[in-house]
Structures are given as C-alpha cells and as structure tokens.
Amino acid sequence: MVKIIIIFLLIFITYSQSQEINTLFNCTFDSxxxxDCTFQxxxxxxxxxDIDIGQSLTADSIGSPDRPLSDATSVFSPTMEGEMCQFPYYLNGWDMYFCLYQESIQNYTCPTNLGNQTCIRGQYAYKTTSDPNGFAEIYKSVTTITINSTDEDQCLSFYYYFTxxxxEPSISFRMSATLNTSNSQNIVIVxxxxxxKWYYNQTTFRVTPDEYSFMIDFYRAEDLNDTTNFTFAIDNISIINGPCSYVFNDSITTDGLIFTEPTTISSTTTLSDISTTTRKCKKIVFINNIGIFIFTKSVLAKNLALALGLSLGLGIPALVTIIVIAVYVVKFVL
Structure with missing residues (x-):
C-alpha cells in the first residue's frame, strides 16, 4: 500500500512539473x-x-512586542541544527511566536524538542508609526514587472505582521502600470x-499585459487619544507565474513549511498547524533547502491527504531526486 502511495505521488509531481513556473518578483529583504527589495x-x-533583523526584549518586558522580534524565515524554517522551533512558548505572561535574541551568545534562539537551538537569521521590512492622526502611505517597487500574456494567472505570496x-489597520498589495497609470489593480488586502506573530498569505490574480510597479499601501485610522507605537511588517514577497495551486514553494521566499489548500485563493496558516504536522513525521530530510517529510506507515495510511499536501507543498526538486528519495524510503525507512 505504501509503495502504491509513493508511485501515485511521483506521478502527481511529474504532472505538476509540466506547469511552467517563472519568478517575476522575489524579495526576502535579507540583503x-x-x-526587488527597493521600495520608495x-x-x-x-x-x-525600514529593514531590520529584529527587535530585542528587555529582561523586565511584560507585554508583547510592538514589532517582530525576528523575521519570518527564522520562524518558519528549521534551526541551524535542523529542528523545528516549538511555538508558541510562554514568556513573561504572553505567548511568544518569535526567535528570541540571547545576549550571552549574541544570537537568536528558539525552543525545540532537543532544547534551545540557533535560528536562521534574516531581515524584514517594516514601518512604525505613533501618529494619532492616522497613517496612510504608499510604497512602490523600483524594479518593474512585465506581464506579456492576456490569459495567464500569477501568484502573490508574502508574510505580514500587525502590532x-x-x-482598523490594513496592508494592500496592488499592481500599477508604469505608463498607463489608470491601469491599476488591487490584488489583496490583509x-x-x-x-x-507572522501570518502568511497566498493570492492568485490576473492583470492585462503591461509593465507594472508593485505597490504596497499601509493604512491606519486616526485616534487622537492614541500615541502608542504601531508597526506594519512584511517579509518574503514573491510573485510567480501561474496560479497559486501550481506553486509548490520552491524557494526560501515561499517557505516550504507553509502552504494552502489548492482550492484556496487567499488563506492564512498558523504556527500551531505546522508544529502539529512536524510532530507526525518520522523525520525531515533536507536536500538543497528542500524539505522532504518522511512519515511512519501508520501516519501515512491514516493521513494520505496530509502526506500528499506536505510533500507537494515543499518544493519541486529534480524528478531523479524524488525517485531516489522514494526508493530510499521504501527500502530503508519504512
């Protein structure tokens, strides 16, 4: 039964590879x-x-942070030792969903099943405001995106954060033609x-052929009695040719540990979902930053849909690599 499932999986992946996927826009802010990470x-x-690696907490901090303590990559990727962070963990009276900076080792860590481990470090973009009159600003990418086809979908994916x-804060993502300024289309509002904590969104959209600038709008209503700090943050933005149902997160930008149901156009995935999933695995093998989940026989038999969703959501390595892994799993692991 297990061998039949693996063969079916290989056939499905081979079919999926026939869908041409090109990256049109890719920004992690890590550099x-x-x-693509230049916005004006x-x-x-x-x-x-503003771009930063994260924020440090003071030892006597009793409230949740007003901006992310670490970037999305550090939260959703395995640690430097290959384990998954266990979120949330309890800290000073609140649930913590970020890697925490440790002054003693001058690095970011998180709890795992094997104790505290070092997080992968990256950067994210943000804007912080305390203006009681509200906040409404638009930022435009300096690089342009050329769309040539009239009947082709694109997939936008990104991580986002609000304090x-x-x-009523919101972040809007849209495409605006560089020459024909009236040709502008909203993609999604989160x-x-x-x-x-960080949240994930993936949205399929379609625009007419043109040269576009990628636009991000930040909005927060006024409140004359409020002058506390508030932060909008974004990370790992990607626009890929093809609908989101065909995007299998083949890079760190569209992190392999986050995925949506193929029928979902726009959705959010939580850290607790991921932690539960990883605990059901026998092990995770990483080849060139691509995670391959290996399930026990009992889990694979009872959770076929989950196994297929995870395996397809973690990237499309070369077909020969998939075959080698499948043979290894059947002969030596299961």
Whole structure:
C-alpha cells in the first residue's frame, strides 16, 4: 500500500512539473534594500521601508512586542541544527511566536524538542508609526514587472505582521502600470488577526499585459487619544507565474513549511498547524533547502491527504531526486 502511495505521488509531481513556473518578483529583504527589495514612498521617494533583523526584549518586558522580534524565515524554517522551533512558548505572561535574541551568545534562539537551538537569521521590512492622526502611505517597487500574456494567472505570496488590530489597520498589495497609470489593480488586502506573530498569505490574480510597479499601501485610522507605537511588517514577497495551486514553494521566499489548500485563493496558516504536522513525521530530510517529510506507515495510511499536501507543498526538486528519495524510503525507512 505504501509503495502504491509513493508511485501515485511521483506521478502527481511529474504532472505538476509540466506547469511552467517563472519568478517575476522575489524579495526576502535579507540583503537589505537591493533589487526587488527597493521600495520608495510615493509622496517622498527619498523615504523607503525600514529593514531590520529584529527587535530585542528587555529582561523586565511584560507585554508583547510592538514589532517582530525576528523575521519570518527564522520562524518558519528549521534551526541551524535542523529542528523545528516549538511555538508558541510562554514568556513573561504572553505567548511568544518569535526567535528570541540571547545576549550571552549574541544570537537568536528558539525552543525545540532537543532544547534551545540557533535560528536562521534574516531581515524584514517594516514601518512604525505613533501618529494619532492616522497613517496612510504608499510604497512602490523600483524594479518593474512585465506581464506579456492576456490569459495567464500569477501568484502573490508574502508574510505580514500587525502590532494589534486597534484603529482598523490594513496592508494592500496592488499592481500599477508604469505608463498607463489608470491601469491599476488591487490584488489583496490583509488585516490583523488576534495573535502577535507572522501570518502568511497566498493570492492568485490576473492583470492585462503591461509593465507594472508593485505597490504596497499601509493604512491606519486616526485616534487622537492614541500615541502608542504601531508597526506594519512584511517579509518574503514573491510573485510567480501561474496560479497559486501550481506553486509548490520552491524557494526560501515561499517557505516550504507553509502552504494552502489548492482550492484556496487567499488563506492564512498558523504556527500551531505546522508544529502539529512536524510532530507526525518520522523525520525531515533536507536536500538543497528542500524539505522532504518522511512519515511512519501508520501516519501515512491514516493521513494520505496530509502526506500528499506536505510533500507537494515543499518544493519541486529534480524528478531523479524524488525517485531516489522514494526508493530510499521504501527500502530503508519504512
């Protein structure tokens, strides 16, 4: 039965590889404001998005942070030792969903099944405001995106963060033609959820052929009695040719540990979902940053849909690599 499932999986992956996927836009912010990660404020081109590795907490901190303590890659990727972080963990009276900076070792760590381990370090972009009159700013990518086809979908994926839900904050993503300014299309608008953590969104969209700038709008309503710090943050933005159902997260930008159901156009995945999934695995093998989940026989038999979803959500390595892994699993692991 297990061998039949693996053969079916290989056939499905081979079919999926026939779908041509090209990356149109890719930004992790890890190298700073370069290439696709260069954004300028519309009303003041000299102003750009702030970029940072994260924020440190003081020892006596009793509240959740007002911006991410670490970037999305550090949270959703295996540690330097290959284990998954166990989120949330309890810290000073609140649930923590970030890697924590440790002054003693001058690095970011998180708890795992094998104790505290070192997180992969990256950067993210953000804007912090305390203006009681509200906040409404638009940032435009310096690099342009050329769309040539009239009947082809694109997939936008990204991570996002809000300090809280006070004053109706939102982040909008849209495409605006560089020459025909009236040709502008909203892709998706995201709003806060309850937890103070990174969230993931994946949205399929289609625009007419043209040359576009990628636009990000930050909005927060006014409240003259509120002057507390509030942060919008974004990370690992990717636009790929093809609908999101065909995107199997083949890079660190569209992290392999996060995926949506093929029928879902826009969705959010939580850390607890991922932690539960990884605990059901016998092991995770990483080849060239691509994770291959290896399930026990009992889990594979009872959770076929989950196994297929994870395996397809973790990238498309070369077919020969898939075959080698399948043979290894059947002969030596299961």
């Amino acid at each position: 700073g404001p370069v290439d 404020r519309i009303l003041s081109p000299a102003d750009s998005l 809280n839900s006070f004053r 709003k806060p959820s309850n937890a103070n």
